[in-house]
Amino acid sequence: xxxxxxxxxxxxxxxxxxxxxxxxxxxxxxxxxxxxxxxxxxxxxxxxxxxxxxxxxxxxxxxxxxxxxxxxxxxxxxxxxxxxxxxxxxxxxxxxxxxxxxxxxxxxxxxxxxxxxxxxxxxxxxxxxxxxxxxxxxxxxxxxxxxxxxxxxxxxxxxxxxxxxxxxxxxxxxxxxxxxxxxxxxxxxxxxxxxxxxxxxxxxxxxxxxxxxxxxxxxxxxxxxxxxxxxxxxxxxxxxxxxxxxxxxxxxxxxxxxxxxxxxxxxxxxxxxxxxxxxxxxxxxxxxxxxxxxxx
Amino acid sequence: xxxxxxxxxxxxxxxxxxxxxxxxxxxxxxxxxxxxxxxxxxxxxxxxxxxxxxxxxxxxxxxxxxxxxxxxxxxxxxxxxxxxxxxxxxxxxxxxxxxxxxxxxxxxxxxxxxxxxxxxxxxxxxxxxxxxxxxxxxxxxxxxxxxxxxxxxxxxxxxxxxxxxxxxxxxxxxxxxxxxxxxxxxxxxxxxxxxxxxxxxxxxxxxxxxxxxxxxxxxxxxxxxxxxxxxxxxxxxxxxxxxxxxxxxxxxxxxxxxxxxxxxxxxxxxxxxxxxxxxxxxxxxxxxxxxxxxxxxxxxxxxxxxxxxxxxxxxxxxxxxxxxxxxxxxxxxxxxxxxxxxxxxxxxxxxxxxxxxxxxxxxxxxxxxxxxxxxxxxxxxxxxxxxxxxxxxxxxx
Numbered sequence: 001x002x003x004x005x006x007x008x009x010x011x012x013x014x015x016x017x018x019x020x021x022x023x024x025x026x027x028x029x030x031x032x033x034x035x036x037x038x039x040x041x042x043x044x045x046x047x048x049x050x051x052x053x054x055x056x057x058x059x060x061x062x063x064x065x066x067x068x069x070x071x072x073x074x075x076x077x078x079x080x081x082x083x084x085x086x087x088x089x090x091x092x093x094x095x096x097x098x099x100x101x102x103x104x105x106x107x108x109x110x111x112x113x114x115x116x117x118x119x120x121x122x123x124x125x126x127x128x129x130x131x132x133x134x135x136x137x138x139x140x141x142x143x144x145x146x147x148x149x150x151x152x153x154x155x156x157x158x159x160x161x162x163x164x165x166x167x168x169x170x171x172x173x174x175x176x177x178x179x180x181x182x183x184x185x186x187x188x189x190x191x192x193x194x195x196x197x198x199x200x201x202x203x204x205x206x207x208x209x210x211x212x213x214x215x216x217x218x219x220x221x222x223x224x225x226x227x228x229x230x231x232x233x234x235x236x237x238x239x240x241x242x243x244x245x246x247x248x249x250x251x252x253x254x255x256x257x258x259x260x261x262x263x264x265x266x267x268x269x270x271x272x273x274x275x276x277x278x279x280x281x282x283x284x285x286x287x288x289x290x291x292x293x294x295x296x
Numbered sequence: 297x298x299x300x301x302x303x304x305x306x307x308x309x310x311x312x313x314x315x316x317x318x319x320x321x322x323x324x325x326x327x328x329x330x331x332x333x334x335x336x337x338x339x340x341x342x343x344x345x346x347x348x349x350x351x352x353x354x355x356x357x358x359x360x361x362x363x364x365x366x367x368x369x370x371x372x373x374x375x376x377x378x379x380x381x382x383x384x385x386x387x388x389x390x391x392x393x394x395x396x397x398x399x400x401x402x403x404x405x406x407x408x409x410x411x412x413x414x415x416x417x418x419x420x421x422x423x424x425x426x427x428x429x430x431x432x433x434x435x436x437x438x439x440x441x442x443x444x445x446x447x448x449x450x451x452x453x454x455x456x457x458x459x460x461x462x463x464x465x466x467x468x469x470x471x472x473x474x475x476x477x478x479x480x481x482x483x484x485x486x487x488x489x490x491x492x493x494x495x496x497x498x499x500x501x502x503x504x505x506x507x508x509x510x511x512x513x514x515x516x517x518x519x520x521x522x523x524x525x526x527x528x529x530x531x532x533x534x535x536x537x538x539x540x541x542x543x544x545x546x547x548x549x550x551x552x553x554x555x556x557x558x559x560x561x562x563x564x565x566x567x568x569x570x571x572x573x574x575x576x577x578x579x580x581x582x583x584x585x586x587x588x589x590x591x592x593x594x595x596x597x598x599x600x601x602x603x604x605x606x607x608x609x610x611x612x613x614x615x616x617x618x619x620x621x622x623x624x625x626x627x628x629x630x631x632x633x634x635x636x637x638x639x640x641x642x643x644x645x646x647x648x649x650x651x652x653x654x655x656x657x658x659x660x661x662x663x664x665x666x667x668x669x670x671x672x673x674x675x676x677x678x679x680x681x682x683x684x685x686x687x688x689x690x691x692x693x
Contacts, residue, residue, distance in 0.1 A: 049506040068507045079499025084311055095303035096507040140503065 001027035001062050003048070003148060003179060008057030010043050010203075017043040019203040020057075025181055025196065027147075030174050032190035033183040034283070035200030036291050041183040042076055044200075045150050048181070049073055061148060069098050072146030076153045076183075078137045082126035086112075086136055089125070090143060097144040104143060111139045115165060131158050138166065142173070149173065151182035155189055167193065187284040197283070199290055206290045211283070218286045221253040222279040223262065229271035236265045248275055300508040304516035305523075308491070312524050322528060326535050333539040348409050351376065351384070354396035359419055368415040378404075399424045470639045471612060473562055474632055476529070477569060478605045481631075484525040485573045485601075486594060488517055489581030493590040496582065510670035511663055518574040525570065561638050568655045569631025573597060575659060579666035600628045608632040615640040625651050627658035 003025040010018040018040040025031040035041050046052040048059055048066060059066060081089050087108050094104035112118045115135045125133055134157055141149065154170070155163050170193065174180055184190050190197060191211065198208035207214060225233065226248035233242050233251055238258035243250040251262065256278060266273055312318055331338060347370045352360055360373045376384070381393040381404055392405040392412050399420050403413060429439065495501045504513060580593045604623075611620040611633055624633035634651045637643050 051502065051506050071506075073503065073506055075499060075502045077499040077502065079502055081311065081495075081500055082498060083315070088310075089307075092303055092307040093503060096300050096504065098299070 001147065001179070003031075003066075003181065004058070004060045004063075005044070005048070006058045006060070008044070008047060008054045008059060010040075010047060010052060011055045017203050018047070018054075018200075021198075021200070021203065021205055022057075023196075023198050023205065023208055025179055027179050028174060028177045029196060030170075030180045030182070030194045032194035032197040033181060033200065034185075034187070034190060034197060034287060035183070039200040039291075040203040041200060042152055043203075045073070045152055045181070045183070048148075048150060066148070069144070070147040072141040072144065072149045074138055074141040074149075074151045074154055078134055080125045080133060080137060080140070083124055085122050085124055086128075087121045090136070090140055093140045094143040097146075099144045107143050107145075108139065111142060114169060115139065131162055134158060135162065135166075138169075142169075147177075147179060149178050149180045149182075151180065153184060154182055155184060155186055163189075187282065187287055191283045199287060201291050207286060214286065215281050215283075218289070219281045220279075221256045221258075223251045223253065223259060224275060224277050224279045225249055225251055225262075225266075225273065226275035227266060227271045227273050229266070229269060232266055232269045232271055233262075236262055238262065250279060299512075301512050301516050301519075304504070304508065304513060305520045308517055308520035309523055312487075312520065318524070318528075322531060325528075325532055329532055329536045330539050333536060348391035348405070348412060350392035350394065350409075350412055351381070351390050352394050352396060353381070354394075356396065356423070359396060359423065362419045362422065363415050366415050366419055368412060396420075466639060467612060469558065470636055474605065474608050474612075474636065477566060477632055477635070478601060478608075480525055480529060480566075481569055481573045481601060482598060484521050484570065485577040485597070486590075487524075488521050488574050489577040489590045489594050490587055491517055491521065492578050492581030493584055493587050496584075497586055505670075510667045514575065514578045514663065514666060514670060517578060518571065522567075522570060522574065558639060561635055564652065565631040565635040568652065568659070571659050572627060572631075572655060572662065573601065575662040575666055579662070579669055582666075582670045604629040604632050608636055611636050612640075625654060627655045630655050 005021060005023050008018060008021045009016065021040070021044060023031065033041050033044065043052065047054050049071060050066060050068065061067070061070065084092075087105065090108045091101060091104040094107065095101065099107070108121065109118070112121055115138070117132055117135055120128055120132060120136070125136060128136065138151075138154065141151070151170070154166060158166060167189070170180065170182075182193075194211060196208075196210050197214065198205045200206070224245070227233075230242075230244075230249055233239055233249060238253055238261050239251055240254060241250075241252040243252075253259065253262070259278075263273070263276060347368060350368070350371045352363075352371055352373045353376060354360075354373060357373065360371050363371055372390075376393070378395070381395075384390055385393060385404060385406065392403060392409050394404075394412075394416060395402045401416055401420060403409070403416070405412075428434075429436065495504065576597050577594055580597065581590050584590050584593045607620065607623050607629055611617065614620060615637055620633055620637065623629045624637055630651045634643075634648060638648060
């Protein structure tokens with residue numbers, strides 16, 4: 001029960017949207033696909049869903065072609081029938097996935113309750129706020145208990161409270177064994193939720209793997225120090241660079257082995273040290289480093 | 297391939313039936329039909345039946361009585377001068393003054409009064425004729441014989457009908473049905489393209505095509521709107537039938553509706569014509585991103601339909617013209633022109649079968665080509681249609 005994307009490419013005429021992309025997501029894992037706008041995320045999702053055919057390569061689920069019935073899809077461009085009542089169209093969309101009416105109606109009720117919006121069941125979609133429409137859209141993706149869930153920018157347009165509700169439900173689904181692939185611009189969400197990530201740029205995976213390994217690879221020996229004597233920092237021999245940031249400074253070393261020397265020098269000079277910490281590398285930094293620096 | 301046909305069909309039909317647009321258009325059309333089939337009675341209500349008050353200046357009292365017996369009641373005779381007459385007309389005491397001198401008359405009035413002058417002419421002629429007959433000693437029976445009309449009894453061997461009454465009723469039936477065919481294909485066809493474009497612009501399409509084959513989706517839409525069309529048309533025809541039963545001219549149209557052959561042909565060409573145009577509308581609807589654009593995109597199809605309708609109007613008067621025969625094999629025109637031909641002239645069965653075969657084949661081709669465009673088209677949100685088509689064909693092998 002693994003999603004395998006194997007050397008997949010997609011050309012639109014002259015333009016290459018996805019280029020030799022490979023990754024796999026084991027059952028019950030959450031995979032984050034990152035990338036700037038136009039990097040090929042949505043095209044990749046559409047190929048998984050068989051809306052688009054890959055120009056080369058194969059996409060398999062459990063060794064076979066992906067059957068649309070086991071997939072739940074939250075498209076980036078939200079789409080529901082504006083004039084149709086919430087329950088009717090959810091039942092309709094579930095029936096397209098082969099779900100029975102009665103079963104679908106029950107599922108609609110329970111999902112609306114879980115997302116704390118049971119009162120919207122009989123309202124028309126156009127009457128709901130954008131955030132609530134998005135929750136309905138999510139229900140449409142989840143209703144038929146998909147084994148594989150594809151979420152394209154699931155958090156965009158939600159307020160912080162709803163982001164938390166959504167995160168809670170997504171994690172619950174993952175723990176229940178659903179395999180989830182999702183894309184986001186919000187690195188903190190990806191960092192929080194995913195074990196594995198892939199960063200796309202121009203259709204290629206520039207970074208991919210599990211999060212701790214990637215972070216270790218990109219970790220740099222940088223300290224964040226807040227002190228009343230920042231002038232001392234420059235004069236310490238092991239310090240390679242000092243860069244002010246907010247109330248403190250980033251201090252670049254050759255290796256964290258030199259940290260003690262820095263602290264020692266500060267103390268010797270009678271400086272009061274308020275903060276002294278290793279600066280962790282964030283996905284955001286990695287993303288900007290990999291995607292941002294090549295932007296011409 | 298067709299496993300999602302049912303939910304798509306039911307959902308589309310249900311949302312259409314529940315929409316306000318459906319209710320309103322049904323009610324408005326029923327009102328229109330009631331009005332149209334009773335147009336003569338409606339117009340009669342608005343006709344100005346009041347006769348203008350007239351003064352005859354004449355010595356012949358017989359004339360006044362005669363005119364009254366001919367239906368013009370509001371007449372008095374009086375001896376007034378022209379000057380008095382003009383004053384009286386200005387004051388509105390009366391509306392017409394006629395000065396009679398032997399068998400000629402001079403009429404003064406504010407505006408033309410054709411009712412009055414016609415009656416006056418007839419009356420004057422009758423008085424003169426009576427005098428002439430008397431002075432010339434003509435036998436009144438000879439005169440009666442002269443006025444006797446001759447009869448010409450026509451029999452037609454063509455399809456339309458054996459005599460002019462039947463022919464007229466065939467024409468009227470074909471005309472009304474052609475109108476119905478034309479109007480309903482335009483109405484329901486555009487409804488399909490709008491429907492497809494709406495799904496596309498609201499981006500529901502992405503969810504649907506990830507689960508459903510495009511041909512299934514197209515056929516489900518076409519069938520759902522088709523069902524809606526049949527339902528609505530049945531309601532209209534029902535109302536039309538009962539409303540027209542009391543109307544003589546409309547009556548002749550309904551007489552044909554009882555003809556099994558006519559009904560079978562009508563339903564056949566109706567269904568095929570609808571399917572052909574609906575498929576084109578669906579494909580074109582999938583190529584644009586906004587509903588406003590779908591109007592532009594479907595223009596060529598509507599032009600085809602208009603061309604077919606104009607050809608049919610020509611064919612109504614010349615059903616045996618060679619151009620009508622040729623065009624009746626062109627699938628876009630077959631529904632109207634072949635229907636017209638089978639109703640009005642003798643057409644060999646094989647010709648009808650051939651045209652139906654061509655239509656079915658064309659519908660297949662359009663659905664097949666359409667499915668190529670459809671999946672690509674519904675994902676494409678651009679403006680340049682031609683460029684878009686090229687890309688779509690490249691993307692989908």
